[in-house]
Amino acid sequence: MNIIVSIKQVPDLVEELEIxxxxxxxxxxxxxxxxxxxxxxxxxEALCLKETLGATVTVIxxxxxxxxxxxxxxxxxxxxxxxKVTGVGDNPSSHEAAKALAGVISGMxxxxxxxxxxxxxxxxxxxxxxxxxxxxxxxxxxxxxxxxAGNTAxxxxxxxxxxxxxxxxxxxxxxxIQAARQTPRYVPVARVRQAMxxxxxxxxxxxxGGVSAGTSISRMFKPESGAxxxxxxxxxxxxxxxxxxxIREKGIKV
Amino acid sequence: MNIIVIAExxxxxxxxxxxxxxxxxxxxxxxxxxxLIAVLLGNDAKALADNLRAAARxxxxxxxxxxxxxPEAYGKALAAIVPGLSPGMILVANTSAGMDLAxxxxxxxxxxLVAYANAITAGSATSQLYGGKVNVExxxxxxxxIIAVLPGSFAADAGKGGGAPAVEAVAAPDFSSxxxxxxxxxxPESGDVDITQQxxxxxxxxxxxxxxxxxxxxxxxxxxxxxxxxxxPIVDNKWLPxxxxxxxxxxxxxxxxxxxxxxxxxxxxxEGMKDAECIIAINVDPKAPIFGFAHYGTTADLFDVVxxxxxxx
Ligand SMILES: Cc1cc2nc3c(=O)[nH]c(=O)nc-3n(C[C@H](O)[C@H](O)[C@H](O)COP(=O)(O)OP(=O)(O)OC[C@H]3O[C@@H](n4cnc5c(N)ncnc54)[C@H](O)[C@@H]3O)c2cc1C
Numbered sequence: 239m240n241i242i243v244s245i246k247q248v249p250d251l252v253e254e255l256e257i258x259x260x261x262x263x264x265x266x267x268x269x270x271x272x273x274x275x276x277x278x279x280x281x282x283e284a285l286c287l288k289e290t291l292g293a294t295v296t297v298i299x300x301x302x303x304x305x306x307x308x309x310x311x312x313x314x315x316x317x318x319x320x321x322k323v324t325g326v327g328d329n330p331s332s333h334e335a336a337k338a339l340a341g342v343i344s345g346m347x348x349x350x351x352x353x354x355x356x357x358x359x360x361x362x363x364x365x366x367x368x369x370x371x372x373x374x375x376x377x378x379x380x381x382x383x384x385x386x387a388g389n390t391a392x393x394x395x396x397x398x399x400x401x402x403x404x405x406x407x408x409x410x411x412x413x414x415i416q417a418a419r420q421t422p423r424y425v426p427v428a429r430v431r432q433a434m435x436x437x438x439x440x441x442x443x444x445x446x447g448g449v450s451a452g453t454s455i456s457r458m459f460k461p462e463s464g465a466x467x468x469x470x471x472x473x474x475x476x477x478x479x480x481x482x483x484x485i486r487e488k489g490i491k492v
Numbered sequence: 493m494n495i496i497v498i499a500e501x502x503x504x505x506x507x508x509x510x511x512x513x514x515x516x517x518x519x520x521x522x523x524x525x526x527x528l529i530a531v532l533l534g535n536d537a538k539a540l541a542d543n544l545r546a547a548a549r550x551x552x553x554x555x556x557x558x559x560x561x562x563p564e565a566y567g568k569a570l571a572a573i574v575p576g577l578s579p580g581m582i583l584v585a586n587t588s589a590g591m592d593l594a595x596x597x598x599x600x601x602x603x604x605l606v607a608y609a610n611a612i613t614a615g616s617a618t619s620q621l622y623g624g625k626v627n628v629e630x631x632x633x634x635x636x637x638i639i640a641v642l643p644g645s646f647a648a649d650a651g652k653g654g655g656a657p658a659v660e661a662v663a664a665p666d667f668s669s670x671x672x673x674x675x676x677x678x679x680p681e682s683g684d685v686d687i688t689q690q691x692x693x694x695x696x697x698x699x700x701x702x703x704x705x706x707x708x709x710x711x712x713x714x715x716x717x718x719x720x721x722x723x724x725p726i727v728d729n730k731w732l733p734x735x736x737x738x739x740x741x742x743x744x745x746x747x748x749x750x751x752x753x754x755x756x757x758x759x760x761x762x763e764g765m766k767d768a769e770c771i772i773a774i775n776v777d778p779k780a781p782i783f784g785f786a787h788y789g790t791t792a793d794l795f796d797v798v799x800x801x802x803x804x805x
Contacts, residue, residue, distance in 0.1 A: 251623040251756070254779055264626070333598070333605075355591070358622045361630065363595035363605045363640070371599035376564050376671040380588040380741070392675070396741050397502065397588045400680035400734045403560065408671040414591070416741070417728045452604025456616060456631040461624065461781065467773060467789035477790045478800035481751075481772055484788055485716065488748045488770050490692055492716055492805050 239293040239386065241284045242346065243317070244339055244353040244365065245277040246299055247308060251358060262455045263329075271303050273311075276354025281312055282418035283384055284352050291386060294318045298342065300326050300335055306439060307430070313437035314429040320437060321346075323444035331451035332360050336368035338444035344373060348410050350391060355379050355414035362451035366414035376407050379414030493524040493580025493614065498570060498593065499532040499544055500585045502561075506543045509590075509643040513583040514546040515650025516612060516641070520581065521548070524614050529577050530657075533569055535559035538661070545654030551577065555664035563592035564672035571600040572665045579603075579636045581612075586640035588741065594640040605638040606630045608759070610645040623758045624781030643740075644763050683735030685719045692718025693747045695738055695765070696726060699754020699775065699794055703731045708795070709753055712802045721745065723755050739764035754794050757782025774798065 249255060249264065250272045256265040284295045296319040297312040299305050309320040326338045343351065351373075353366045370377030382402070383394030389409050394402045396416060407413075470480045485492060495517040500507045514530065521528040530547035534540055537552040544550050551573060557565040570593060574582060584594040586608055598605035610627075611618040617639050618629045687693060694713040700706060706720070713720045720736060727737040738745050740760040750768035755761060757773070757780055765771065766785065773786035774794045783789045790797060 249622065251625060252777070255622055255625050257626070360607055361619050361621060361628055363598060363607045364591055367592060367595035368599055371596045377592065378563055378672065379591045395588065398741060399743055400737065400741070402678045404675040404678065406673045406675055421729050453606055453630040453632055453637065455628055457629040459627050461627055461784045467783045467786040470788055470790045474792055474796040474800040477792050477797050478804045481801050482804045484770065484772060485749050490716065490749055
């Protein structure tokens with residue numbers, strides 16, 4: 239079985255995000271990036287499938303900030319092949335990214351394509367669904383369970399309230415992974431360095447085929463802080479006393 | 493401009509997000525001199541159509557393939573139905589099901605998509621991105637556009653009731669070659685506590701760092717006579733059962749007091765706790781989105797302040 243995992247980097251949300259002077263983009267100079275956490279789950283699920291069923295796992299990403307390191311990290315986790323798609327430009331829209339990836343993936347042996355259900359900057363939609371439609375294959379998003387038998391994947395899609403629907407999908411198919419069956423594995427830096435020496439990244443030219451998001455960003459802004467919380471200050475004990483006071487005010491008898 | 497609302501329903505009942513979209517759609521259709529059209533796919537769709545009377549026109553499609561949501565069948569039908577409605581704006585829910593539809597429709601019909609929208613005008617849509625830390629407004633060009641709407645963005649009441657719209661049936665497309673088949677639906681196992689019935693919830697997020705530290709928040713929940721709830725990553729890590737998860741893919745809760753401990757306040761979390769009477773957030777990041785909708789907050793370290801609250805009771 240050939241599994242392709244599409245991954246990308248997104249700004250680390252723990253860091254402060256600054257809006258550039260233009261007001262239409264993030265100030266990227268000091269941005270810290272990390273792998274989209276749902277892509278990390280997609281990779282983990284692919285590696286688990288490889289361990290249980292046997293598979294070749296190919297990790298594909300568009301060229302971009304620090305992407306080699308992210309790909310080598312995947313190799314250190316036992317991904318078999320690494321592909322970097324070049325020539326797409328910086329910060330492509332989801333449509334452009336999906337179209338370019340579809341062009342490359344359509345020339346690769348492939349049964350299952352896994353990617354994160356969404357990413358923090360998906361303004362024009364989720365990559366997996368777009369990719370599936372450009373490739374003309376079925377898709378299921380918000381997936382929390384995958385098993386494969388023959389030419390069919392049985393997948394669990396999650397709705398609100400923890401309700402799950404089970405689908406059978408003929409392969410090849412794209413799955414938007416919400417959560418892998420286990421917490422994504424961690425590899426020590428030494429193993430990543432080792433992978434950097436041992437693994438190779440195939441570079442393939444990509445083409446967005448003229449697609450675009452079709453809308454333009456007119457403004458970026460932080461959510462209104464005026465509507466925000468009343469902040470409690472002081473030493474932990476003072477803050478605690480205030481919180482207990484608020485809880486009692488709400489009629490909770492403690 | 494005609495506003496098309498793709499109605500979402502689950503277990504034979506119209507979801508609130510549909511009413512939110514109908515309410516907003518009515519306003520937009522009124523402002524632009526267009527028609528509000530609801531599109532409903534279902535197994536016995538006509539029976540549900542009566543709920544959508546806020547629309548001026550209801551187009552429904554019946555098929556056994558719609559008895560349960562199926563990304564492929566629903567997508568195929570919408571791609572066939574929507575172009576005939578002279579759409580200006582197509583509103584789809586940014587939900588688990590809607591996520592499988594909006595982007596596909598965008599490719600199939602060659603129409604732009606703006607996702608995660610929490611504000612819409614005739615010429616713009618604002619997406620809540622970066623985990624709720626930044627809003628991004630898109631300028632809409634002339635021509636049809638698909639907007640995926642975040643639940644909880646608009647008033648549902650504005651989309652209820654209504655008049656006597658024209659109701660039309662359309663035939664389902666050929667589904668003989670579907671590659672996606674629905675098997676079954678599984679309900680979550682009921683847990684030891686029902687977090688939807690609590691007056692006080694101490695809800696814990698990734699800031700707690702590890703499973704052992706849960707004892708700190710559990711002690712506070714016990715002292716308050718409440719229950720422990722959590723954000724999604726805590727459940728994904730299997731530190732707490734699914735029945736404790738609050739949010740889009742978890743439970744919707746409305747306690748008197750919701751103490752959010754080490755939770756950033758991502759839009760998917762907000763969806764589940766926005767109706768809590770009093771939200772108190774403990775988070776070291778002053779820019780955390782949770783402070784945008786909590787009533788009270790502190791940037792003190794949870795490992796200092798949570799034990800201090802427990803001690804103060
Ligand atoms: C389709 C879909 C459905 C989803 N459904 C849900 C859902 O139902 N529920 C849900 O919660 N999420 C859901 N998510 C995930 C959501 O997008 C976020 O990833 C998640 O809510 C983040 O959880 P968190 O706040 O615990 O973690 P983080 O975002 O990592 O936040 C941790 C916070 O802890 C703070 N912190 C760290 N250390 C300390 C300290 N010592 N003291 C105080 N604060 C500290 C940090 O400043 C940070 O803000 C869903 C995502 C998708 C794509």
